[in-house]
Amino acid sequence: MDHEYSHEYMHEHGIPHDHHDHHDHDADHPHGGAGEHAHEHTHEHTHEHTHADGTTHSHPHEHTHSHPHEHAAQPQGCPGAAACGSDCSGCEHDPRAEVVALMQYMVNHNTAHANELAQLAGRLKDLGDVTAFEQVMQAVSDFEKGNMRLSTVLAALNAPKA
């Protein structure tokens, strides 16, 4: 299934922005794993900030990051009850699937932490510490880039082998 994904997205930290994504959506998500998984999105933030000389302006930043979606567990490569019997509890025989599921969890977890850090930055701004706000937001951007790298590795791990 291929679909266009576009909506205005409001992060918990309260910075509104649009993001758009066009991706293949396989109903049989190959990564499996319980809970959430991430889709990559590119979106644009606008941050207003004040420089040391008192000039206040805003300019857009474009970020690509993952966005979690809930899916039922369907472990990759797990033969399921058909092979393991009715007591099969998942992927005990597929350590790779477990590593991939943990990677997926960490990527989603990092996304949540990035949002929490952005909220903390907003609180610093509200407290009047604009410099700290900017520094934390820069750290959030770096953090998202690192997570994007992990997400890319994850995508490669999930890709069907030739």
Added chain:
Amino acid sequence: MCLSTVYRGEKRPENEVLKNVMLIECKDGVVTLTDIMGREERIEGEVASADLTGGTVVVRPKSA
């Protein structure tokens, strides 16, 4: 928010019940643990403590 390791009785390596636990349900004196792969463990007893920053949960088994 983080995944936890669940121990039975006391936090010791030999008491480990399940790692990467994402869901803990307590009902009718039974603690049901579910890990990230959907594996389940059931222990009769109750949650004695949950260290949410350390990712450690201790379940106290039901006394005989």
